Every structure is written in structure tokens, then in C-alpha cells.
Amino acid sequence: xxxxxxxxxxxxxxxxxxxxxxxxxxxxxxxxxxxxxxxxxxxxxxxxxxxxxxxxxxxxxxxxxxxxxxxxxxxxxxxxxxxxxxxxxxxxxxxxxxxxxxxxxxxxxxxxxxxxxxxxxxxxxxxxxxxxxxxxxxxxxxxxxxxxxxxxxxxxxxxx
Amino acid sequence: xxxxxxxxxxxxxxxxxxxxxxxxxxxxxxxxxxxxxxxxxxxxxxxxxxxxxxxxxxxxxxxxxxxxxxxxxxxxxxxxxxxxxxxxxxxxxxxxxxxxxxxxxxxxxxxxxxxxxxxxxxxxxxxxxxxxxxxxxxxxxxxxxxxxxxxxxxxxxxxx
Numbered sequence: 170x171x172x173x174x175x176x177x178x179x180x181x182x183x184x185x186x187x188x189x190x191x192x193x194x195x196x197x198x199x200x201x202x203x204x205x206x207x208x209x210x211x212x213x214x215x216x217x218x219x220x221x222x223x224x225x226x227x228x229x230x231x232x233x234x235x236x237x238x239x240x241x242x243x244x245x246x247x248x249x250x251x252x253x254x255x256x257x258x259x260x261x262x263x264x265x266x267x268x269x270x271x272x273x274x275x276x277x278x279x280x281x282x283x284x285x286x287x288x289x290x291x292x293x294x295x296x297x298x299x300x301x302x303x304x305x306x307x308x309x310x311x312x313x314x315x316x317x318x319x320x321x322x323x324x325x326x327x328x329x
Numbered sequence: 330x331x332x333x334x335x336x337x338x339x340x341x342x343x344x345x346x347x348x349x350x351x352x353x354x355x356x357x358x359x360x361x362x363x364x365x366x367x368x369x370x371x372x373x374x375x376x377x378x379x380x381x382x383x384x385x386x387x388x389x390x391x392x393x394x395x396x397x398x399x400x401x402x403x404x405x406x407x408x409x410x411x412x413x414x415x416x417x418x419x420x421x422x423x424x425x426x427x428x429x430x431x432x433x434x435x436x437x438x439x440x441x442x443x444x445x446x447x448x449x450x451x452x453x454x455x456x457x458x459x460x461x462x463x464x465x466x467x468x469x470x471x472x473x474x475x476x477x478x479x480x481x482x483x484x485x486x487x488x489x
Contacts, residue, residue: 175447175462175463175465175467176336176337176340176443176446176447176467177336178463179463179465179467179468179471180336180340180471182463183468183471183472183475187475207368207486208367208368208369208371208486209368209369211368211486283336286336287335287336302335303335303338303339303342305335305339307335307336307339308339308343311339311340311343312343314475315343315347315474315475315478316478318475318476318478318479318482319478319479319481319482320482321479321482322478322479322480322481322482322483323482323483323486326367326368326371326483326486
């Protein structure tokens with residue numbers, strides 16, 4: 170392992186560890202529990218789970234891996250706040266999408282070289298990237314790993 | 330900026346951004362609000378704030394920067410669960426320690442070279458580090474940044 174890869178390897182392991190924590194935590198809840206609020210009056214567990222899934226799905230286009238797979242999750246769990254519409258995707262749909270999206274990300278991550286991680290993400294223009302080369306894929310990885318931790322901290326509070 | 334530094338620089342910026350978020354969030358609460366539970370029956374905000382401060386203080390010896398500065402915070406916010414003793418450090422003590430500890434970490438971080446970040450942390454033996462060189466300072470940075478995000482996700486739920 171070269172020194173250059175060492176930072177990236179650890180960052181990728183941190184992502185993987187957090188995905189595994191989320192797998193374990195969300196599968197520890199029953200379907201009925203997933204429909205409960207994480208704390209009274211706050212988002213439901215299913216909303217948090219769906220939100221994480223939708224945000225990870227959006228990482229596919231953001232990192233240049235192709236289109237997002239589940240635009241319906243985006244519509245239900247990013248575009249609108251929880252409890253603002255009666256029909257949202259089911260627990261089974263979210264569980265399946267969560268698994269699928271993270272599997273896709275994992276496969277794409279494995280294909281990237283360290284230099285690929287330092288290339289721009291797709292939400293920044295060439296011009297802005299030239300001014301600030303830290304707006305790259307690796308910054309997205311850092312940001313989304315912390316986003317996952319943030320919501321895991323909330324999900325763990327939900328009543329069992 | 331060399332490629333090797335690029336990963337480290339972004340990771341350090343992610344730490345800094347999360348510290349700033351925490352500064353902003355915890356200073357948005359009144360002293361009375363800091364004594365409320367983040368959610369009914371869960372840890373108080375002050376416990377979460379003190380816990381983060383104590384964990385960051387412990388990073389000083391863990392990263393080889395010297396002794397921890399506030400062992401009393403460790404005793405109150407790591408060693409025991411919230412609400413298990415009547416006397417805990419005050420809001421003012423935690424606020425002061427939070428500022429001090431993160432300032433110290435920031436100064437020490439600025440002194441480390443990329444190679445220094447890949448050296449072992451102090452909780453791993455030379456022998457175990459030889460087997461697994463990912464048990465280094467950078468891994469501690471990753472882990473503690475996510476730990477901070479995790480508890481920020483909880484603190485944001487507290488009633489205002």
C-alpha cells in the first residue's frame with residue numbers, strides 16, 4: 170500500500186464500516202418499528218432510512234457512475250419532509266433499494282484509482298473546479314460518510 | 330498540492346467543518362436548554378456536549394500530543410452514563426474546555442506532515458501496527474469526525 174493510497178484506503182474503510190453499521194441497525198427494527206418517529210414529533214425511522222438510500226442513490230450521478238436508480242425515493246425522502254404525503258415507498262422497497270444502491274457504489278468505488286477520486290464531481294463546473302480542486306469525488310465520500318453517521322446517531326434513538 | 334496531501338487536506342477540512350457546526354449548534358442553546366434531554370429519556374444535551382469534549386480531549390494522548398487536559402470531563406461524560414451522578418461539570422466548564430481542546434488539536438494537526446498522519450496512534454502496539462498499518466493517526470481522525478457527526482445528528486433533535 171503506497172502512502173498515497175493509505176489515506177484513501179482508510180476513508181473507504183470508514184464508509185464501509187458505517188454502511189455495515191446501518192445495515193445492522195436498520196435490520197434490527199421490525200417493519201412496525203420502522204414506522205415510528207425517531208423521537209416524538211421528529212422524522213420516522215423509515216424516512217431516515219429512505220433519505221439515506223435516496224442520498225446514496227444520488228451519489229451515482231454525482232460521482233459519474235450513471236443515473237440514479239430510484240427517483241421515486243428522491244421524491245419521497247429528499248424533496249419533501251416526512252409526513253407530508255400519505256403514500257411513501259414501503260419498508261420492503263426501501264430495504265431492497267438500500268442494498269442495491271450500496272452494492273452499486275461499492276462496485277464503482279473499487280474501480281476508481283486514487284487519481285480518479287481527485288477528479289471533479291459532476292455538480293461542479295470545470296471552471297469552478299479549476300479554482301477549487303477540492304470539489305472532487307473524495308470530498309463527496311467524506312461528506313456522505315459523515316451524513317450517514319449523522320443520521321445513524323438519530324436512528325439509534327428510536328424506541329425498540 | 331500533491332495528490333497525497335489532497336486526501337488529507339479534504340479530511341482535515343471535513344473535521345474543521347464539523348467542529349464549526351458543533352460550535353454553532355451548541356452555542357445556539359441557552360444554559361437551561363443544554364440541561365434538557367435530546368429526546369425524552371435520552372442523554373441531556375450537556376452530556377452529549379461534554380462527551381464530545383472529553384473524547385476530543387482524549388485524542389491528545391491518543392495522537393501523541395501530550396496528556397489529556399480535562400480528566401474530570403472523562404470521568405463525568407465517558408466513564409459513566411448520563412444522570413448517574415448529581416454533580417457534573419457546568420455548562421461554562423464544558424464550553425471553555427470544548428474551545429480549548431479543539432484549539433489544541435487544531436494547532437497540533439497543523440504541525441503534522443502527511444507521513445506523521447500515517448504513523449501509529451498510541452493505543453496500538455508496535456507489533457500490532459506492523460500487522461495492520463491502518464491503525465494510524467489518520468484512522469483516528471476519520472473515526473472521530475464521524476463520531477462528532479453522529480452526536481450532532483442527535484443534538485439537533487433537542488427541543489428549542
